[in-house]
Amino acid sequence: MKHLIDIMQLTTEEIDEMIDTANDIIANPDQYAEKCKRKKLATLFFEPSTRTRLSFEAAMYELGGNVLGFSEAQSSSAAKGESVSDTIRTVGAYADIIAMRHPKEGAPMVACRRSTVPIINAGDGGHNHPTQTLTDLLTIKREKGHFDGLTIGFCGDLKFGRTVHSLMAAMSRYDNVKFIFISPDELRLPEYLKEDILDPKNIEYVETTDLEDAMPQLDILYMTRVQRERFFNEQDYIRLKDSYILTPDKLADAKDSLSILHPLPRVNEISTAVDDDPRAKYFEQVRNGKFIRMALILKLLEVK
């Protein structure tokens, strides 16, 4: 049985296959409307994440399936002290597939060791969030038509931003990709990621604190939010949260073909004035998230 815990478990061929399925779903939604009839998805959200949960639920409903689950740990048996392993074994008796989000890193790995049904990691603390990366990849493929040769700027919180880490790792498998990392010094990309992912593959990258300076080179600008929940110290969060705010004037020297992505939710790091710019693709990205999750559910349930 297959699970999805980390994006790097998937080969580039498997990702291509899911992107093809997602594109086919977008083109022919009616053909998929009953693919998961009588199947049940359990969404086990041990920490709240309304948008990810709704995306999974919408995906399953659009495949003709049903959904059960909980949206926060307080309304689950975890509040009574039940272990993740026991919860998963119990839910596996009711559902055909499980999407779980948990504040502790590695919780989905624990879950899949005991599960009798496929597990999808819907986010584990600051660690992995593979369906967000699949969403990002689908969006890039739909906007650019290819992955090779792109220059991708990551901006904001590159230290704690798991979506950045996962997308960078996934994109590092394609040819002639260049990364520009734009962040305050305190939120730079961790050294271990450079040592483990970028250096062995000799991938070109630049680190800078200047967004406007990097802008003309970018094919993709991936903005991120500085997340309050990743800081132990409130003072550090307040000091860094407004480091980069994307406004229309900062896009003056950007390519016409630039695509602006953001995993959302945003706070204020992208001005709403940018939303009407044709290069803003973050709401397309949200829509794509549902379609790639549909493709993933089909793959893990082995529905043809």
Place this chain on the structure above:
Amino acid sequence: MIIGKIEDGIVLDHIKAGRGMELYRILGLDNLDCQVALIKNADSGKMRRKDIIKIDRIIDIDLDAIGYVDPGITVNIIKGGELAKRTHIDLPEEITNVIHCKNPRCITTTEQELPHVFKLTDREKRVYRCIYCESKAK
């Protein structure tokens, strides 16, 4: 200094000088009721100085734990006063419950009875990572 010969037991030899105490602790040798000798900074031809541990009983010993602490160690099993078996230790691919994950956000901090498992991810740099949260062992 003279430490007596053992009849039936284990000699952990070629421990890097200064690492003997860590090994003593990780192997839980303080829980044994037989004689155990930890010799620090013994003279060594090859190593100049080394630590040695002598255990006056044949016990089940966690070779992975030894390999994690110092893969150059030699384990000598002594029976009837003679060397019965000599094992040269290599870095283990995986270690279980030898060390604990220090990441406060790791699932091992809350999930009951979950074994602490680390995998060797970079042999050259001797990097072990928690199999759950992937944090480096420190």
